[in-house]
Amino acid sequence: MRWMWIDQITTFEANRRMVAVKNVSLAEEHLHQHFAAGPDGPACPVMPMSLMIEGMAQTAGVLVGSVNRFREKVILAKVNDARIDREVIPGQTIRYDATIERMDAAGASTMGVIDVLDHRTGSWQRIGEISLMFSHIDANRSGLQFPEHNFVFSDNFRLILEQSGLGSLAD
Amino acid sequence: MxxxxxxxxxxxxxxxxxxxxxxxxxxxxxxxxxxxxxxxxxxxxxxxxxxxxxxxxxxxxxxxxxxxLFPENLMANPDLVKDGKFTDAGMALLKEKMPHVNFAAFDIDRRVESVSELxxxxxxxxxxxxxxxx
Incomplete structure (x- = not known):
């Protein structure tokens, strides 16, 4: 089962923009290792920034895939730039806001911003920006062949689309 | 300007x-x-x-x-590439599609794996x- 790092899509503007949220919970096992208590101090559970890049990649990847109704196999090919200024702790909500900058038959570039909601104050705060490149792997320059079925957009992605009221995008 | x-x-x-x-x-x-x-x-x-x-x-x-800028899907065409090297037809197409490239050295080599070095x-x-x- 593919690990999903977004919970729900909250905004969708066809061919242009997608926003998704992720609720960070202390029930997530990986937080207990990141970071566990040790000789240097007590436990410090924070959302790994590498997984926030993955969360943005899933948001932007679904957006790019939706342009061709998920017929293309959209693969994250390059993290052009990633800046995350602040740690996110359990109880907070992460918002990934991705926009397509440029797209053609070979792939797409996207720009995204990350905000975090602190439920104690009720306010969103901008904490990062991530620029990504996606490849349509069947159109790769080297002519490599891949399986015909679309292994990228699995049932998990479809479930999120359906639960976000966007199930018709993947029909 | x-x-x-x-x-x-x-x-x-x-x-x-x-x-x-x-x-x-x-x-x-x-x-x-x-x-x-x-x-x-x-x-x-x-x-x-x-x-x-x-x-x-x-x-x-x-x-x-x-x-x-970078021609695609040439490698799989047997008229253009044979035994890992560009044919005369392949070279003609490359030159036509890439007038911005100097082919002087590559015209002797012609190996597919060298094309990215152009x-x-x-x-x-x-x-x-x-x-x-x-």
């Missing part, structure tokens, strides 16, 4: 520094994108998108079509200048 050769080089240099994470000083006219600057296949798409952005102005869009910083600058109508 038309850009000078130096202005085009500076913009291309900036694109390559951002796309490939190399130092400005490494981006010399003769530098080969792959072997000298470490470009991989996805970087070519990134470079194409960044060139579009760098050379687009409010009154003049600059959009590179797919395969315009793309130098100067060939990118020549491509842009030609597309801008200079």
């Amino acid at each position: 038309a850009l000078t050769s130096d202005e085009i080089f500076k913009k291309v240099q900036g694109v390559l520094v951002d796309a490939l994470g190399v130092d400005e000083g490494d981006v010399t006219p003769d530098a080969v994108l792959t072997t000298d600057l470490g470009a991989e296949s996805i970087d070519f798409l990134d470079i194409t998108f960044r060139l579009d952005k760098a050379f687009t102005t409010p009154d003049r869009p600059f959009k590179i079509g797919q395969g315009e 793309f130098t910083v100067k060939s990118l600058c020549d491509f842009v200048a030609r597309k801008l109508g200079h």
